[in-house]
Amino acid sequence: MFTLRKAWHPYISPFDPCKPITVKTYSTPPNLYIGFQPPNLPQFSPIEALKAGTLWKAFYDPWYSPYEIVKRGQSQ
Amino acid sequence: MWVYEKKLQYPVRVGTCNPKLAKFLIEQYGGADGELAAALRYLNQRYTIPDKVIGLLTDIGTEEFAHLEMIATMVYKLTKDATPEQMKAAGLGAHYANHDNALFYENAGGSPFTATYIQAKGDPIADLYEDIAAEEKARATYQWIINMSDDTDLNDSLRFLREREIIHSQRFREAVEILKDEQGKKRVF
Numbered sequence: 001m002f003t004l005r006k007a008w009h010p011y012i013s014p015f016d017p018c019k020p021i022t023v024k025t026y027s028t029p030p031n032l033y034i035g036f037q038p039p040n041l042p043q044f045s046p047i048e049a050l051k052a053g054t055l056w057k058a059f060y061d062p063w064y065s066p067y068e069i070v071k072r073g074q075s076q
Numbered sequence: 077m078w079v080y081e082k083k084l085q086y087p088v089r090v091g092t093c094n095p096k097l098a099k100f101l102i103e104q105y106g107g108a109d110g111e112l113a114a115a116l117r118y119l120n121q122r123y124t125i126p127d128k129v130i131g132l133l134t135d136i137g138t139e140e141f142a143h144l145e146m147i148a149t150m151v152y153k154l155t156k157d158a159t160p161e162q163m164k165a166a167g168l169g170a171h172y173a174n175h176d177n178a179l180f181y182e183n184a185g186g187s188p189f190t191a192t193y194i195q196a197k198g199d200p201i202a203d204l205y206e207d208i209a210a211e212e213k214a215r216a217t218y219q220w221i222i223n224m225s226d227d228t229d230l231n232d233s234l235r236f237l238r239e240r241e242i243i244h245s246q247r248f249r250e251a252v253e254i255l256k257d258e259q260g261k262k263r264v265f
Protein backbone atom coordinates (compact mmCIF):
# COMPACT_ATOMS: atom_id res chain seq x y z
CA MET A 1 0.00 0.00 0.00
CA PHE A 2 1.34 3.45 -0.90
CA THR A 3 1.67 5.90 2.00
CA LEU A 4 3.42 9.22 2.53
CA ARG A 5 4.54 8.19 6.03
CA LYS A 6 6.77 5.23 6.73
CA ALA A 7 7.08 3.44 10.03
CA TRP A 8 9.87 1.45 11.62
CA HIS A 9 10.40 -0.30 14.94
CA PRO A 10 13.53 0.72 16.81
CA TYR A 11 15.26 -1.74 19.13
CA ILE A 12 13.77 -1.61 22.63
CA SER A 13 16.16 -2.36 25.47
CA PRO A 14 14.83 -3.71 28.78
CA PHE A 15 16.93 -0.95 30.38
CA ASP A 16 15.64 2.06 28.38
CA PRO A 17 15.51 5.04 30.75
CA CYS A 18 12.59 6.75 28.98
CA LYS A 19 9.30 5.07 28.10
CA PRO A 20 10.13 3.46 24.75
CA ILE A 21 8.42 4.64 21.60
CA THR A 22 7.77 1.37 19.83
CA VAL A 23 6.94 2.76 16.40
CA LYS A 24 8.74 5.70 14.81
CA THR A 25 7.45 7.35 11.66
CA TYR A 26 8.95 9.61 9.07
CA SER A 27 7.73 11.64 6.13
CA THR A 28 8.29 10.51 2.53
CA PRO A 29 6.66 13.31 0.52
CA PRO A 30 5.41 12.88 -3.07
CA ASN A 31 8.42 14.65 -4.61
CA LEU A 32 10.44 11.50 -3.87
CA TYR A 33 8.30 9.41 -6.21
CA ILE A 34 7.04 11.48 -9.12
CA GLY A 35 10.26 12.37 -10.99
CA PHE A 36 9.81 14.92 -13.74
CA GLN A 37 6.27 16.21 -13.36
CA PRO A 38 4.06 14.59 -16.02
CA PRO A 39 1.71 16.84 -18.01
CA ASN A 40 -1.99 17.32 -17.23
CA LEU A 41 -1.95 16.43 -13.52
CA PRO A 42 -5.14 17.29 -11.59
CA GLN A 43 -5.16 20.79 -10.13
CA PHE A 44 -6.73 22.49 -7.13
CA SER A 45 -9.00 25.46 -7.75
CA PRO A 46 -7.08 28.76 -7.36
CA ILE A 47 -8.54 29.37 -3.87
CA GLU A 48 -7.77 25.83 -2.71
CA ALA A 49 -4.28 26.10 -4.20
CA LEU A 50 -3.52 29.28 -2.23
CA LYS A 51 -4.55 27.49 0.92
CA ALA A 52 -2.71 24.25 0.16
CA GLY A 53 0.55 25.86 -0.93
CA THR A 54 0.51 24.03 -4.27
CA LEU A 55 -1.57 23.95 -7.41
CA TRP A 56 -1.00 20.22 -7.85
CA LYS A 57 -3.04 17.70 -5.91
CA ALA A 58 -0.34 15.07 -6.40
CA PHE A 59 2.17 17.14 -4.38
CA TYR A 60 -0.14 18.02 -1.48
CA ASP A 61 1.00 16.31 1.71
CA PRO A 62 0.21 18.36 4.82
CA TRP A 63 1.83 17.81 8.21
CA TYR A 64 -0.15 18.01 11.45
CA SER A 65 1.19 17.99 14.95
CA PRO A 66 0.08 14.91 16.89
CA TYR A 67 -1.51 17.39 19.31
CA GLU A 68 -3.62 19.13 16.71
CA ILE A 69 -7.06 18.05 15.64
CA VAL A 70 -6.83 16.57 12.18
CA LYS A 71 -9.24 18.64 10.16
CA ARG A 72 -8.27 17.66 6.66
CA GLY A 73 -5.67 15.64 4.84
CA GLN A 74 -4.29 12.36 6.02
CA SER A 75 -3.54 11.57 9.62
CA GLN A 76 -0.09 10.58 10.76
CA MET B 77 15.91 43.96 -9.76
CA TRP B 78 12.88 43.13 -7.73
CA VAL B 79 9.34 44.42 -7.55
CA TYR B 80 8.00 44.48 -4.01
CA GLU B 81 4.41 43.63 -3.20
CA LYS B 82 3.41 45.06 0.14
CA LYS B 83 1.69 41.92 1.38
CA LEU B 84 2.67 38.53 2.70
CA GLN B 85 2.73 35.47 0.44
CA TYR B 86 0.33 33.76 2.85
CA PRO B 87 -1.48 35.32 5.81
CA VAL B 88 0.17 35.02 9.21
CA ARG B 89 -2.11 34.86 12.20
CA VAL B 90 -0.76 34.27 15.68
CA GLY B 91 -3.12 33.08 18.40
CA THR B 92 -1.16 33.73 21.59
CA CYS B 93 1.78 35.78 22.88
CA ASN B 94 4.31 32.95 23.02
CA PRO B 95 7.99 33.98 23.08
CA LYS B 96 9.02 30.37 23.63
CA LEU B 97 7.66 29.43 20.21
CA ALA B 98 9.50 32.44 18.76
CA LYS B 99 12.73 30.99 20.10
CA PHE B 100 12.10 27.78 18.14
CA LEU B 101 10.85 29.60 15.03
CA ILE B 102 13.98 31.73 14.81
CA GLU B 103 15.69 28.56 13.54
CA GLN B 104 13.89 29.12 10.22
CA TYR B 105 14.95 32.79 10.24
CA GLY B 106 18.68 32.66 10.84
CA GLY B 107 19.43 28.94 11.12
CA ALA B 108 21.51 26.75 8.80
CA ASP B 109 18.44 25.43 6.99
CA GLY B 110 16.41 28.59 7.38
CA GLU B 111 14.86 30.85 4.78
CA LEU B 112 17.72 33.39 4.80
CA ALA B 113 20.29 30.67 4.11
CA ALA B 114 18.08 29.30 1.35
CA ALA B 115 17.54 32.67 -0.35
CA LEU B 116 21.21 33.63 -0.24
CA ARG B 117 22.31 30.18 -1.40
CA TYR B 118 20.10 30.05 -4.49
CA LEU B 119 20.47 33.68 -5.55
CA ASN B 120 24.25 33.32 -5.36
CA GLN B 121 24.55 29.92 -7.07
CA ARG B 122 22.53 31.03 -10.06
CA TYR B 123 25.40 33.00 -11.64
CA THR B 124 27.45 29.88 -12.32
CA ILE B 125 24.71 27.34 -13.03
CA PRO B 126 23.85 26.31 -16.65
CA ASP B 127 21.42 28.82 -18.13
CA LYS B 128 18.58 26.29 -18.40
CA VAL B 129 18.05 26.41 -14.63
CA ILE B 130 19.08 30.00 -13.73
CA GLY B 131 15.46 31.11 -13.81
CA LEU B 132 14.47 28.39 -11.38
CA LEU B 133 17.09 29.50 -8.83
CA THR B 134 15.98 33.12 -9.25
CA ASP B 135 12.33 32.25 -8.72
CA ILE B 136 12.87 29.99 -5.73
CA GLY B 137 15.48 32.31 -4.16
CA THR B 138 13.02 35.17 -4.46
CA GLU B 139 10.22 33.13 -2.92
CA GLU B 140 12.50 32.28 0.02
CA PHE B 141 12.63 36.01 0.84
CA ALA B 142 8.83 36.01 0.89
CA HIS B 143 9.02 33.12 3.35
CA LEU B 144 11.63 34.97 5.40
CA GLU B 145 9.20 37.85 5.67
CA MET B 146 6.47 35.50 6.92
CA ILE B 147 8.77 34.01 9.57
CA ALA B 148 9.80 37.53 10.61
CA THR B 149 6.13 38.46 11.00
CA MET B 150 5.50 35.36 13.13
CA VAL B 151 8.49 35.98 15.40
CA TYR B 152 7.59 39.64 15.70
CA LYS B 153 3.98 38.93 16.65
CA LEU B 154 5.00 36.23 19.13
CA THR B 155 7.38 38.55 21.00
CA LYS B 156 6.38 42.16 20.38
CA ASP B 157 4.58 42.69 23.69
CA ALA B 158 6.56 40.19 25.76
CA THR B 159 7.99 41.67 28.95
CA PRO B 160 11.65 41.16 29.87
CA GLU B 161 10.39 38.64 32.43
CA GLN B 162 8.49 36.70 29.76
CA MET B 163 11.51 36.80 27.47
CA LYS B 164 13.69 35.43 30.26
CA ALA B 165 11.18 32.69 31.04
CA ALA B 166 11.18 31.71 27.35
CA GLY B 167 14.94 31.31 27.30
CA LEU B 168 15.36 34.60 25.44
CA GLY B 169 17.10 36.45 28.29
CA ALA B 170 20.41 36.53 26.45
CA HIS B 171 18.62 37.69 23.31
CA TYR B 172 16.87 40.47 25.23
CA ALA B 173 20.13 41.64 26.77
CA ASN B 174 21.63 42.07 23.32
CA HIS B 175 18.66 42.97 21.12
CA ASP B 176 15.68 43.99 23.24
CA ASN B 177 12.65 42.56 21.37
CA ALA B 178 14.26 43.14 17.98
CA LEU B 179 14.60 40.30 15.50
CA PHE B 180 18.05 38.96 14.77
CA TYR B 181 19.46 36.45 12.30
CA GLU B 182 20.32 33.66 14.70
CA ASN B 183 19.35 30.03 15.15
CA ALA B 184 17.23 28.53 17.94
CA GLY B 185 20.38 28.10 20.03
CA GLY B 186 21.27 31.79 19.67
CA SER B 187 24.23 31.37 17.28
CA PRO B 188 24.35 34.23 14.76
CA PHE B 189 23.87 33.54 11.06
CA THR B 190 27.03 32.70 9.14
CA ALA B 191 27.82 32.31 5.43
CA THR B 192 29.44 28.97 6.29
CA TYR B 193 25.88 27.58 6.36
CA ILE B 194 25.78 27.79 2.57
CA GLN B 195 27.97 26.65 -0.28
CA ALA B 196 28.56 27.45 -3.92
CA LYS B 197 30.70 24.66 -5.31
CA GLY B 198 30.42 25.69 -8.94
CA ASP B 199 29.59 22.14 -9.95
CA PRO B 200 25.94 22.20 -11.08
CA ILE B 201 25.07 18.73 -9.79
CA ALA B 202 26.79 19.31 -6.44
CA ASP B 203 25.03 22.65 -6.03
CA LEU B 204 21.58 21.31 -6.95
CA TYR B 205 21.99 18.29 -4.65
CA GLU B 206 22.82 20.70 -1.83
CA ASP B 207 19.68 22.66 -2.70
CA ILE B 208 17.53 19.51 -2.63
CA ALA B 209 19.02 18.57 0.75
CA ALA B 210 18.40 22.09 2.05
CA GLU B 211 14.72 21.89 1.08
CA GLU B 212 14.26 18.49 2.75
CA LYS B 213 16.00 19.76 5.91
CA ALA B 214 13.82 22.85 5.99
CA ARG B 215 10.75 20.62 5.52
CA ALA B 216 11.83 18.51 8.49
CA THR B 217 12.47 21.62 10.61
CA TYR B 218 8.91 22.79 9.92
CA GLN B 219 7.63 19.37 11.02
CA TRP B 220 9.45 19.56 14.33
CA ILE B 221 8.27 23.12 14.97
CA ILE B 222 4.66 22.17 14.14
CA ASN B 223 5.00 19.23 16.54
CA MET B 224 6.02 21.60 19.35
CA SER B 225 3.43 24.28 18.59
CA ASP B 226 -0.15 24.28 19.86
CA ASP B 227 -1.01 27.50 18.02
CA THR B 228 -3.46 26.31 15.35
CA ASP B 229 -3.44 29.61 13.44
CA LEU B 230 0.34 29.68 13.28
CA ASN B 231 0.54 26.01 12.31
CA ASP B 232 -1.69 26.74 9.33
CA SER B 233 0.92 29.17 7.98
CA LEU B 234 3.76 26.77 8.86
CA ARG B 235 2.00 24.01 6.91
CA PHE B 236 1.86 26.28 3.89
CA LEU B 237 5.59 26.94 4.18
CA ARG B 238 6.34 23.23 4.57
CA GLU B 239 4.34 22.44 1.43
CA ARG B 240 6.41 25.00 -0.47
CA GLU B 241 9.58 23.15 0.61
CA ILE B 242 8.16 19.99 -0.98
CA ILE B 243 7.48 21.83 -4.23
CA HIS B 244 10.92 23.48 -4.27
CA SER B 245 12.58 20.11 -3.72
CA GLN B 246 10.54 18.74 -6.62
CA ARG B 247 11.63 21.56 -8.93
CA PHE B 248 15.31 21.14 -7.99
CA ARG B 249 15.01 17.42 -8.69
CA GLU B 250 13.55 18.30 -12.09
CA ALA B 251 16.49 20.69 -12.66
CA VAL B 252 18.88 17.78 -12.08
CA GLU B 253 16.91 15.74 -14.62
CA ILE B 254 17.25 18.58 -17.15
CA LEU B 255 21.02 18.87 -16.63
CA LYS B 256 21.73 15.15 -16.74
CA ASP B 257 19.61 14.61 -19.83
CA GLU B 258 21.72 13.22 -22.65
CA GLN B 259 22.59 16.01 -25.02
CA GLY B 260 21.42 15.68 -28.61
CA LYS B 261 19.08 12.83 -27.74
CA LYS B 262 15.67 13.04 -29.36
CA ARG B 263 12.90 13.28 -26.77
CA VAL B 264 9.34 12.29 -27.48
CA PHE B 265 6.54 13.45 -25.21
